[in-house]
Amino acid sequence: MSRMKASAAKASALTPASNRTKSAPKLALVKSERVSERQTVKAGKAKAAEPAKAPEMRLVQGRIPVKTAAEKAAAAAAKLPVKPKKKVSAEKAMTQAEFDSIPTVEIWTEYAKAPRQEIRNYFWEKYLPLVRYISERTYTRLPDEVDINDLISAGQFGLMDAIDAFDLAKGVKFETYSAQRIKGAILDELRAMDWVPRLVRSRTSKVSIIKDQFEMRNGRAPTESEVSQALGASGEELEKIIKDSGAVATVSLNRTRFSSDGAKDVTEIDILKDTSQKNPLQETQRRDIKDMMTKGLSRAERLIVVLYYYEEMTMKEIGQTLDLSESRVSQMHSSILQRLKAQMQHRPEDLEPEIER
DSSP states (O other), X not given: OHHHHHHHHHHHHHSOHHHHHHHHHXXXXXXXXXXXXXXXXXXXXXXXXXXXXXXOSXXXXXXXXXXOHHXXXXXXXXXXXXXXXXXXXXXXXXXXXXXXXXXXXXXXXXXXXXXXXXXHHXXXXXXXXXXXXXXXXXXXXXXXXXXXXHHHHHHHHHHHHHHHHOOGGGOOOHHHHHHHHHHHXXXXXXXXXXXXXXXXXXXXXXXXXXHHHHHHXXXXXXXXXXXXXXXTOOTHHHHHHHHHTSOOOOOOTTSEXXXXXXXXXXXXHXXXXXXXXXXXXXXHHHHHHHHHHGGGOOHHHHHHHHHHHTSOOOHHHHHHHHXXXXXXXXXXXXXXXXXXXXXXXXXXHHHXXXXXX
């Protein structure tokens, strides 16, 4: 800047005064051009500091824009002919595939207007897996004596009742509504199968809960008085509750007890002991010994034994029957016992009952 000022001063001193007025605007022009150059540089720096704009996503080839994949799919779908929506036909029979292609709401609306067996069968087949699902969940909490097929049959009746009673205007899904009806039908069937009244079941459950809670707190089984105190009952009422809370379940004799190595499993009836039957060999031996021991007794002595031990008659009544005095009957009875004891001492093992091994 100093050099420029010095050169300008020399030029003004050498030039005449007439020409000085003409050169002044040139210097002003030079200054203004340089100021504008500085402003341009600053503006360029400011533009460089600004973030670059994202390029447009659409590519352009010449003047024709390239379409995206979504736009191509929409254009292709618009060219396809519009298929008319299927409706429930009341004139001809419809297959399950045709029913599936129609919205379920429209099928329910048509069924509400005119209930038809065809639509009812379609709903029954469609929601039948729901019956099996609820039946299997209920079966997991039941004993083995209950057959799952009985639960499924009861659930199917509940499904049919739900189809007939369903109201689309309530704004509830059919799956939610029918699940309650199916479960209720299964529980009703279980109550009908149970031979024990519901009151007995409730008492059994109440006593069982009280006993379990007492064992968890004290580590031992409760006594009858402790159960009575927990139930708040006493006397005949307590006896009735305890009696009702006893064993109230039945067991099938055909139930498998455990598996065996053979083709047939061992059932309950196979291991059940029949106490009404006796060992025929032992009975024969006992009868032979009894005949041998009583062989030496007279007719009157045998009658005394029979009347006293089997007929439970007194000595006086036996004497009147045999035309003997009461003292004589007592004397003969003592003599009979002494002889039988003497004979039994030699054969004690033959008269003992059979011991289980």
